[in-house]
Amino acid sequence: MSMVRTANAQYQPLGKNGQGQVSLGSGVMSEQPYGFNTRFDDKPGTNPEELIAAAHASCYAMALSFALAEAGYERGKVNVDAAVTLEKDGDGFSVTQSALVLNAKVDGMDEKEFETVANDAKDNCPISKLLNAEVTLEYSFQS
Known part of the structure; x- marks a missing residue:
């Protein structure tokens, strides 16, 4: 798909x-x-960093929600903030971090299991993967 x-x-x-x-x-x-x-x-x-932060927060919230449901939990709530950092890098700039802050309540789940599921969702959320992805470019040019 x-x-x-x-x-x-x-x-x-x-x-x-x-x-x-x-x-x-x-x-x-x-x-x-x-x-x-x-x-x-x-x-x-x-700005681009704000858009990346929105994408990362929403993607991670959804990935974690799906992972929790797959683990058998049906009742709860996740709230995710993302802060994307842009820093000077030589003559240009680099995005150096996307810091996720999670507040969650999952009925019936213990913290150790939650930590495992939460970290796995962080590593496997598509936007987390994107931040290390290959970037391609196609172009047309006029002068």
């Missing part, structure tokens, strides 16, 4: 003075502004 989800990002003019818009293929987010000021100056809009 294979699923493809899409997004589109535009940015112009080039450099720090540029502004972009990002949209999700589902339409749930459309033409959301982003740029240097939304990434580094906390201006209204989004």
